[in-house]
Amino acid sequence: MPHPTDSRPIVLLTDFGHIDAFVGILKGVILSIHPKARMVDLCHEVAPQDIGHGAHLLDISLEYFPKGSIFCAVVDPGVGSSRRAVLVETTDYFLVGPDNGVLWPAAGRNRIRRIIHLTRSRYFLPQVSTTFHGRDIFGPVAAHLSAGIDPGAFGPQVSCLTPFAFPEPKPIAGGMILTVRHIDTFGNIGLNLTREQFRQFADKGFCMRVNQVDITGHYHSYAAAPEKIPFVMTDSAGFMEIAVKNGDAASRLHVKKNDPVVLTARGEKNDDGGL
Amino acid sequence: MPHPTDSRPIVLLTDFGHIDAFVGILKGVILSIHPKARMVDLCHEVAPQDIGHGAHLLDISLEYFPKGSIFCAVVDPGVGSSRRAVLVETTDYFLVGPDNGVLWPAAGRNRIRRIIHLTRSRYFLPQVSTTFHGRDIFGPVAAHLSAGIDPGAFGPQVSCLTPFAFPEPKPIAGGMILTVRHIDTFGNIGLNLTREQFRQFADKGFCMRVNQVDITGHYHSYAAAPEKIPFVMTDSAGFMEIAVKNGDAASRLHVKKNDPVVLTARGEKNDDGGL
Amino acid sequence: MPHPTDSRPIVLLTDFGHIDAFVGILKGVILSIHPKARMVDLCHEVAPQDIGHGAHLLDISLEYFPKGSIFCAVVDPGVGSSRRAVLVETTDYFLVGPDNGVLWPAAGRNRIRRIIHLTRSRYFLPQVSTTFHGRDIFGPVAAHLSAGIDPGAFGPQVSCLTPFAFPEPKPIAGGMILTVRHIDTFGNIGLNLTREQFRQFADKGFCMRVNQVDITGHYHSYAAAPEKIPFVMTDSAGFMEIAVKNGDAASRLHVKKNDPVVLTARGEKNDDGGL
Known part of the structure; x- marks a missing residue:
């Protein structure tokens, strides 16, 4: 060393x-x-x-x-x-x-x-x-x-170390089931989905459904998003999260750790603030 | 430097x-x-x-x-x-x-x-x-x-920096309306009122009304105050606060951040433990 | 020095x-x-x-x-x-x-x-x-x-310092009344009873009753204990605590700081995982 x-x-x-x-x-x-x-x-x-x-x-x-x-x-x-x-x-x-x-x-x-x-x-x-x-x-x-x-x-x-596997997104017809990995201090909802895994959905249009709420907005910063409407963005570690601008997404959506989130392709590009 | x-x-x-x-x-x-x-x-x-x-x-x-x-x-x-x-x-x-x-x-x-x-x-x-x-x-x-x-x-x-103005006390007839700036770890209720702004009220007698409770005690330390009765004192940063000796004033008075507090002059000096 | x-x-x-x-x-x-x-x-x-x-x-x-x-x-x-x-x-x-x-x-x-x-x-x-x-x-x-x-x-x-006496266990017929000293981050229930004070009970068999629940298990580690059943063990500072393996004993037993716990001798050695 x-x-x-x-x-x-x-x-x-x-x-x-x-x-x-x-x-x-x-x-x-x-x-x-x-x-x-x-x-x-x-x-x-x-x-x-x-x-x-x-x-x-x-x-x-x-x-x-x-x-x-x-x-x-x-x-x-x-x-x-x-x-x-x-x-x-x-x-x-x-x-x-x-x-x-x-x-x-x-x-x-x-x-x-x-x-x-x-x-x-x-x-x-x-x-x-x-x-x-x-x-x-x-x-x-x-x-x-x-x-x-x-x-x-x-x-x-x-010679070996005990492995740990994070829960992976589960493929379903036309999409995948995600898991809420954690809720951060700001109430942002962290998902078990990387930016790379999300890319195909972002490119073609997507819908994320959590607790009967459909989320289709996709922005590159909190600042670019509209007020009050939950949207999807990339967190600072390269994972996807659900956020509310100047708000607490987890409280608003009544979401907690380990809850499921359904991600499906829409075949129509989402509102993304010109990402 | x-x-x-x-x-x-x-x-x-x-x-x-x-x-x-x-x-x-x-x-x-x-x-x-x-x-x-x-x-x-x-x-x-x-x-x-x-x-x-x-x-x-x-x-x-x-x-x-x-x-x-x-x-x-x-x-x-x-x-x-x-x-x-x-x-x-x-x-x-x-x-x-x-x-x-x-x-x-x-x-x-x-x-x-x-x-x-x-x-x-x-x-x-x-x-x-x-x-x-x-x-x-x-x-x-x-x-x-x-x-x-x-x-x-x-x-x-x-050449310039974005300013920030703390909410100032609002003058009303015979007094002012204050705002609860924050609640500290001990439940002390921090007000947007400096020791200097409070002095005229302290000298002439005052009443602070918060959530239908009238507070008239004014002490220079927690130790000098009576038990259980909310009172006014100067916090460690030079602002006025409402406290309860060995207690949690915010819980007792059901006060939260940004609540209003009405401060009025009484024309009669308050109990102040000989301040 | x-x-x-x-x-x-x-x-x-x-x-x-x-x-x-x-x-x-x-x-x-x-x-x-x-x-x-x-x-x-x-x-x-x-x-x-x-x-x-x-x-x-x-x-x-x-x-x-x-x-x-x-x-x-x-x-x-x-x-x-x-x-x-x-x-x-x-x-x-x-x-x-x-x-x-x-x-x-x-x-x-x-x-x-x-x-x-x-x-x-x-x-x-x-x-x-x-x-x-x-x-x-x-x-x-x-x-x-x-x-x-x-x-x-x-x-x-x-020449002198103000003393402080922790509450001692109170002797009763066939045992003692303990006090919950604190609840830790994990929900373990800390008692005002040292390992040494507990030894006679551990040797002869004991029952700890808290909120109408009788606890008789005694293990030397969380890992050795069965799942879900509250048990007694020594904490990292040499005091006795009530714990639940991979769980939160205080929530499970609805116990809070200063609650009483009754410890009695049973005259029959407890299940202790071969301590």
Whole structure:
């Protein structure tokens, strides 16, 4: 790895939330091991134990961080079970976390160099609990790694990583059934559909039906859309979303995570504000 | 600017919330450009797209930060439209954000040296989206600025900034109609009335009526007030607020943001705990 | 204190929440005094003015931070009253905050070296408000301390600290009545019962009754427990909690903070997954 360890921030992604001291304790442990560690919060409001949510946030965020960054991703419903703790070294990044799928999509963005099974307890806290491996294992390993310990020191190399598959759009006659992947802070409705997957529909005209509402507008920015009418656009990560200009689409359409959305071709180009 | 760039923290104010990775990605982008950047979170829970809320928080916070600080304020309902992206250099600070009013009150606290229209795309991310200029423009510019790039490098100087006017108290016979500016974490009800504007009422006796409740107590601290009875005091930023000792005034009075409050003179000095 | 001041992070614990700029302003003040200060957020979602909650979080977190850390704990319902502002120097840490009990349990974890009454206003902000001593007193003192000022400079030594007693389990015939101390992000129900206090019940068989539901399962990890059935386990801080595997125990059992839980001995060992 050509990057000096000084430029390796530890990027934290968890479902620990903000009402407890879990995130603070994790940081205390890291600083106790590596007092000069630089830590950055990616997100701590992953839906509790929702591996897919964590995997998605890690996946879309990874490449905005400096090469050499150490991601410590703790969404860990299997803590205390036999699921493995791993460190994945890719061409550009390090990923530390439970081997339950949360690291999979992000790991696939680069070439994987090696996967280390974290077994060397000298790099853990002296007491390892059955409930908080962020504090006891993942944080300490990330801290030692940021301090310059070689990945190979943390345990034996293993050959595979637990995969995670995001739900794909389901083909139906003349279209597909999508799933609401998440609702963001602004009430925008994130879909499991990439810009590329949407292109054929955008080109030929489409209708998106959600909760008995038909959406046919397609704009390239919130600003270009008319007020109050739900429309489709590309979000900042390259996925399609349903939005309402200066409004909250999810509240307006009574949509929640995992709801289905039916996308069909219309054979007639949509109003798109001259996209 | 006499301050060495090392002492210039980047202070982040957004409406991105904490449930998504937006803030984390913004920080990743900044660190990718300037690995030694120091970042401080001012607040990320500005009400979605509420320029006034963001402008107020920036305005009351500015002077508590070190001279030379770079404020990156992203409350940006017009993202993707033709609204300008700007950098304002004042005597003491740098303000980076959309030119939609959010920077206006804070910019007015110092003498403005120059306003730069951010046009030099070499300082942006290579791909600029239509939805996330915090990541693509404002974060990168703040990072380059913190790394020592001269403000003039980011684009041409322009002569004016979009103003923002907070709603002023409306005079009525014998008093004024106020507006609830915001409800804080503790349920304190923030009013659009400064200590100075309130002084004449405090001196001569006043009544504040909100949701059919008359408030006449005026104390200089929560501790000095009686339990359970709503009273008026000065908040930590110099504005008047309605509070309940050890309680939540907004819940108790069923008050929400933008509600009206009628302030009238009574001609009789209020109970004020010997203020 | 043998630790160089450079390795002294300032650890922030408050009830300021995230919707306001209070935490950001506190950090701005600290950086204005000590531009190289390292700050870590322990938690800012202490329940408003809940000294016991703050005291508990500080108590269980303290020892995960580096020796020499400066804890700035601001849960301060008595701000503006005559309650003292103090700095406690223990063998390993510094604690700065109001002398209302919030520092007590944490201070008792080490030997107390000295307690300083914060009176030297040259180390405060020039204007001290009656509502925000985090900004005006505690933050500034923590910043000066992290910059190397000797604790004795902040005021005279005093001999005692305001104590705080967590509610203890109440003995009844054949058992005890517990109290729900808090509900965490995952919905786990935290009890005022330590692992040690629980041991005799675990050994001989027990029943925990909460809201008419009897809980008899006892597991050493979420992973070892069966789905959907509430069970008892030890949390990451050494206290007993009621949990539901991959679920939200508090919602399922309709339990909230301060609810009673009755623990009785059964005289028959429980299902415990071979603990």
